Amino acid sequence: MVKIFIDEKPFEVEEGITVFTAAEQAGIEIPHLCYHPAFAPEGTCRMCLVEIEGVPKLELSCATVVRDGMKVSTNNERVVEARKGVLEFLLADHPMDCPICDQAGDCKLQDYYEKYGMFESRYSENKEKREKKRKIGQTLIHDQERCVLCRRCVRFTREITKTHELGVFERGVHAEISILEDGPVNNKYSGNLAEICPVGAITDLDFRFQTRSWFLKSGDSICPLCSRGCSITIDSHKGFSHFKVPKRVYRIQSRRNENINGFWICDIGRYGYGYINENRLEQILLKNEQNEAMDWEKALKILSEKMKKVHPMDRSSGAVLILNPWLTNEELFLIKKFLIENQEFENVYLIDIPDGEGDDFLITTERSPNKRGLQELGLKAKSLSSDKLPEKIKLVLAFTPPNIDSAGSASVKAVFDKAETKILFASNKNDLSDVSDMVFPTAVIAEKSGSLINIDGVLQNFSPALEALGDSRPEWQILVEMAKEIDINHKYYDQFSSPETILQEIRKEISDFGKKSD
Amino acid sequence: MEEKLLTKLFEIKDSFTIDVYLKHDGYKAVEKAFQEMNPESILAEVKNANLRGRGGAGFPAGVKWGFVPKGVDKPKYLCVNADEGEPGTIKDRYIMTHNPHLLLEGILIASYCVGINTAYIYIRGEYENVALGLEKAIAEANAKGYLGKNILNSGFDCQIYVHRGAGAYICGEETALLESLEGKRGNPRLKPPFPALVGLFQSPTVINNIETLSNVPKIILNGAETFVQTGLPKDGGTRIFGVSGMVKKPGIYEMPVGTNLKEIIFELAGGMKDGKTLKAVIPGGMSAPILTADEIDINMDFDSLAEAKSMLGSAAIIVIDEDTSILDVLKIVTKFYSHESCGQCTPCRIGTKWINKTVQRIADGQGKIEDIDNIKRLAKNILGKTLCPLGDAAALPILSIVNKFRQEIESYIGN
Amino acid sequence: MSPEFSDKVKKQVQDILAHYPEKKAALLPVLHVAQQEFGFIGEDTERMVAALLDIKPVQVREVVTFYTMYNRKPVGKYHIQVCSNLSCSLLGGAGLLDFLLKKLNIGLGETTKDKKFTISTVECLGACEQAPCMMVNFDYYGDLDEEKIDKILDNLK
Numbered sequence A: 001m002v003k004i005f006i007d008e009k010p011f012e013v014e015e016g017i018t019v020f021t022a023a024e025q026a027g028i029e030i031p032h033l034c035y036h037p038a039f040a041p042e043g044t045c046r047m048c049l050v051e052i053e054g055v056p057k058l059e060l061s062c063a064t065v066v067r068d069g070m071k072v073s074t075n076n077e078r079v080v081e082a083r084k085g086v087l088e089f090l091l092a093d094h095p096m097d098c099p100i101c102d103q104a105g106d107c108k109l110q111d112y113y114e115k116y117g118m119f120e121s122r123y124s125e126n127k128e129k130r131e132k133k134r135k136i137g138q139t140l141i142h143d144q145e146r147c148v149l150c151r152r153c154v155r156f157t158r159e160i161t162k163t164h165e166l167g168v169f170e171r172g173v174h175a176e177i178s179i180l181e182d183g184p185v186n187n188k189y190s191g192n193l194a195e196i197c198p199v200g201a202i203t204d205l206d207f208r209f210q211t212r213s214w215f216l217k218s219g220d221s222i223c224p225l226c227s228r229g230c231s232i233t234i235d236s237h238k239g240f241s242h243f244k245v246p247k248r249v250y251r252i253q254s255r256r257n258e259n260i261n262g263f264w265i266c267d268i269g270r271y272g273y274g275y276i277n278e279n280r281l282e283q284i285l286l287k288n289e290q291n292e293a294m295d296w297e298k299a300l301k302i303l304s305e306k307m308k309k310v311h312p313m314d315r316s317s318g319a320v321l322i323l324n325p326w327l328t329n330e331e332l333f334l335i336k337k338f339l340i341e342n343q344e345f346e347n348v349y350l351i352d353i354p355d356g357e358g359d360d361f362l363i364t365t366e367r368s369p370n371k372r373g374l375q376e377l378g379l380k381a382k383s384l385s386s387d388k389l390p391e392k393i394k395l396v397l398a399f400t401p402p403n404i405d406s407a408g409s410a411s412v413k414a415v416f417d418k419a420e421t422k423i424l425f426a427s428n429k430n431d432l433s434d435v436s437d438m439v440f441p442t443a444v445i446a447e448k449s450g451s452l453i454n455i456d457g458v459l460q461n462f463s464p465a466l467e468a469l470g471d472s473r474p475e476w477q478i479l480v481e482m483a484k485e486i487d488i489n490h491k492y493y494d495q496f497s498s499p500e501t502i503l504q505e506i507r508k509e510i511s512d513f514g515k516k517s518d
Numbered sequence B: 001m002e003e004k005l006l007t008k009l010f011e012i013k014d015s016f017t018i019d020v021y022l023k024h025d026g027y028k029a030v031e032k033a034f035q036e037m038n039p040e041s042i043l044a045e046v047k048n049a050n051l052r053g054r055g056g057a058g059f060p061a062g063v064k065w066g067f068v069p070k071g072v073d074k075p076k077y078l079c080v081n082a083d084e085g086e087p088g089t090i091k092d093r094y095i096m097t098h099n100p101h102l103l104l105e106g107i108l109i110a111s112y113c114v115g116i117n118t119a120y121i122y123i124r125g126e127y128e129n130v131a132l133g134l135e136k137a138i139a140e141a142n143a144k145g146y147l148g149k150n151i152l153n154s155g156f157d158c159q160i161y162v163h164r165g166a167g168a169y170i171c172g173e174e175t176a177l178l179e180s181l182e183g184k185r186g187n188p189r190l191k192p193p194f195p196a197l198v199g200l201f202q203s204p205t206v207i208n209n210i211e212t213l214s215n216v217p218k219i220i221l222n223g224a225e226t227f228v229q230t231g232l233p234k235d236g237g238t239r240i241f242g243v244s245g246m247v248k249k250p251g252i253y254e255m256p257v258g259t260n261l262k263e264i265i266f267e268l269a270g271g272m273k274d275g276k277t278l279k280a281v282i283p284g285g286m287s288a289p290i291l292t293a294d295e296i297d298i299n300m301d302f303d304s305l306a307e308a309k310s311m312l313g314s315a316a317i318i319v320i321d322e323d324t325s326i327l328d329v330l331k332i333v334t335k336f337y338s339h340e341s342c343g344q345c346t347p348c349r350i351g352t353k354w355i356n357k358t359v360q361r362i363a364d365g366q367g368k369i370e371d372i373d374n375i376k377r378l379a380k381n382i383l384g385k386t387l388c389p390l391g392d393a394a395a396l397p398i399l400s401i402v403n404k405f406r407q408e409i410e411s412y413i414g415n
Numbered sequence C: 001m002s003p004e005f006s007d008k009v010k011k012q013v014q015d016i017l018a019h020y021p022e023k024k025a026a027l028l029p030v031l032h033v034a035q036q037e038f039g040f041i042g043e044d045t046e047r048m049v050a051a052l053l054d055i056k057p058v059q060v061r062e063v064v065t066f067y068t069m070y071n072r073k074p075v076g077k078y079h080i081q082v083c084s085n086l087s088c089s090l091l092g093g094a095g096l097l098d099f100l101l102k103k104l105n106i107g108l109g110e111t112t113k114d115k116k117f118t119i120s121t122v123e124c125l126g127a128c129e130q131a132p133c134m135m136v137n138f139d140y141y142g143d144l145d146e147e148k149i150d151k152i153l154d155n156l157k
């Protein structure tokens, strides 16, 4: 540890870190454009200059390592003047039309201008004309006039994806970010480019001009689309009182997590949020009783009646439970305790989610978020697509994932076709929702809390990034209510007021649960 | 009096051949270095000679060599800077064309001293014919056993390669040179790490100018004491002054460090051409702040010029006459730097172009009086705030011109 | 058709590669060789050089566009580059440029119809003592005046 002074306040900081990082840890933000923690500092934007006592020139905070006793000023007059000078240069050729820029509200240049500038430009020369709207990738638009040449994007394709689509061509004032004529950005992580571009130079067609960033609320979550479990933020729109907005979730961005995904997410996770918005089940459905408004209390009573009708002796052969690897650890635990152990469901099947193409970076071949959780809980389930079904089925409880494909739903349908009573727990309409006796709308991962264990055995907790839609509820909550209704040992479930309380209980039984990360 | 340390052979016929060189003590210094000296004593000698870099910054060569760590298991490299892009600078070309073996001998001794087996001469691309000459000289030296394996039975191996640039002034900056040699854009690197530790191919590297290294054989042969007798104690030897512009006899003049500028212009270079009047002098290549006609009674050494708020740089003297508009000078200076800016850092990329556009506008008769202060303000916003010294190299001459010739510039601005 | 080096040039490239511990370092010299061969560096040449040095075409483009000596379009048989820097300008370089453009009846950066001459300007050539000066392909011509330029052009067949 070394002792340094930032703006006259003393701080103890780790040796070897930069002044920028030290300031950041102390809660002091130093303006910066080219620096990004994923890359080695390049020191090109010159926004982060600070004064260090005893050093005649202003120094780069992003590239200067702290020394014991160092005295740094991040905001004195000289530093602010220098910063303004750099800003003035950056804005000289930059269009001054934030109101029509898609990045407005999300743009570092705009932030800094408002904070340090709002000066009148003394630029009275002709602005450099550059290409404004070039499609550089499937979802990416590049605006050369807004580019500050921080090269974050170039470094991303060079160092992270190693796909080298982007480069800096020409030099001096003509230097520009570009692709080759026949080489658009084409990699599975391209959406990160719009995210790391600090200004509105690279924008995402999926998001561009759809809404304004200040209408959005951000919530943290975990991507469930493969078993990496990347940390994400979900930006959603609550809608206006007078008119509906076309979408609920507008974008997904990566959230820094050194243990899992660093700074990045893949395009599957970024753009694959349609299921949160579309085809959602919002009400409890009860077959043959269309017009009756169903509330949870009533529905659960009906359900428990239906379950009680199946004689316990029948349950080993006549009742089927269908699970999926999107269920959280807590939900799986409740299923194990209540449905398998107490209610003696012996025919437990798992919906098979087909593998996809993985890579050696983030994307895993396994395309579901919690296979590890199932394993660590010791839940044994047969494969729905390859294992035999019981002869006769009285009752089936099926939990389906949002992204169930036609093969998956066909395999569940095969069970339903044989069964007398079919109960579905699902977040999205699927081939089964119309043929079930009862459908309980469930929340998706983005709307609930709980934990998942990723491919490397890392247990991750998450909280809701969005409110549950309509009458939908998270499965853990439904299961607790059901158990209280049906289980003779219902007092046991009183303690489960949240997923955390369930996880505590899991750890009482399996002390190293979710701690086997490798 | 001209003092010919480096240029002595230039007048002799075929001075570029190894045969002529050998007849005039050629490669004697290498022999001495290998047989009578060791790396430590060579380093001590070069340090004692106070040989300061001839490329521009004037850093003592011996000290620079001493920075290279001993006993690393990576190869080390010597990069010889023959980019010669600083406007006004012509001296390195003369050495390379007239006495390439002097340079090769210097490279060899430096390499031996630092423990380097591979040297690259990074030569500006336009000097294609000079490069061919160098390659011929290298072949000659190889054939005679002065290069290659086990040179003069010393057990020391050394190879020299000529590497051509391709038209970028910035590649004369040492870290841009390294990038360029690695096959990349000539974007200067952030320092630290310094090239002595992490240089070419991530290995310890020495970068020296052609003229700097060409002094080394003399220092070894005659000793540091003799060397410092010429020039100044803290700034030893001679400089090859390149004189161009409005003088009768433009060319190179090798003189002791500290020779008076006025003497160089009016005696050696024959004074003003066509009876013109002296207006201003750029004393050390375009990056050096301008001197007015009454500031030229000055000694040409690092310290004297620094005191006059200019610099010795590459000792390239550009003589400007009264009939030349200072605005034309400013236009050329600003065009040059904006054209040569690598473009990676904000103040230099945008600031140099901005100033150039303003100067052009003034020249087009559209100037406003506040433009002058704005140019100064912009230059100051570049000064000290860029990644590499090119920013300062642009800002300082601009400031000096605007400060010293303000009235003339104002006269081009109508109301 | 994508360009290819002749066997002789391939040998030359092999020699160049031997100078460096990393293939990529040979990029500038190999581009010089390519330009010598094909007259300019087109997209196909970029791709070929990239493959030869195990780098990405985009890295070649980054380099080709950084250095002024690489032509991305064909130029005339004689590429005349007139120095526009200070020492040459002091001694009338700008006037000589105009003279040349008029004489060949083309604009700056243009090539004559017979594809013989291209004229461009260049920053200081490092031959200021011979100002004003110019370069024709790789040959320097200094102490220029109109008469001398006439003679030089007459000799360029």
Ligand SMILES: Cc1cc2nc3c(=O)[nH]c(=O)nc-3n(C[C@H](O)[C@H](O)[C@H](O)COP(=O)(O)O)c2cc1C
Pocket: B052, B053, B054, B055, B056, B057, B058, B059, B061, B081, B082, B083, B084, B085, B086, B169, B170, B171, B172, B173, B174, B175, B207, B208, B209, B210, B212, B213, B388, B389, B390, B393
């Ligand atoms: C923009 C710029 C251009 C330079 N050009 C050259 C050059 O053409 N030749 C040269 O020897 N040094 C040049 N230098 C200086 C080099 O960076 C470096 O200091 C020098 O080669 C070191 O050699 P020396 O110590 O022997 O002088 C330049 C520096 C800058 C900032």
Ligand code: SF4
Pocket: A146, A147, A148, A149, A150, A151, A152, A153, A154, A177, A196, A197, A198, A199, A201, A202
């Ligand atoms: S496009 Fe964005 S990320 Fe890329 S250099 Fe420009 S400003 Fe930086």
Ligand code: SF4
Pocket: A223, A224, A225, A226, A227, A228, A229, A230, A261, A265, A266, A267, A268, A269, A270, A362, A363, A364
């Ligand atoms: S790698 Fe997997 S978890 Fe991460 S964003 Fe992509 S699909 Fe989601």
Ligand code: SF4
Pocket: B170, B187, B188, B340, B341, B342, B343, B344, B345, B346, B348, B349, B386, B387, B388, B389, B390, B391
């Ligand atoms: S100062 Fe100019 S030349 Fe140097 S790194 Fe910055 S932009 Fe490039």
Ligand code: FES
Pocket: A031, A032, A033, A034, A035, A042, A043, A044, A045, A046, A047, A048, A049, A060, A061, A062, A063
């Ligand atoms: S953030 Fe430090 S120079 Fe850009």
Ligand code: FES
Pocket: B087, B088, B089, C083, C084, C085, C086, C087, C088, C089, C123, C124, C125, C126, C127, C128, C131, C132, C133
């Ligand atoms: S100014 Fe023309 S060669 Fe130097």
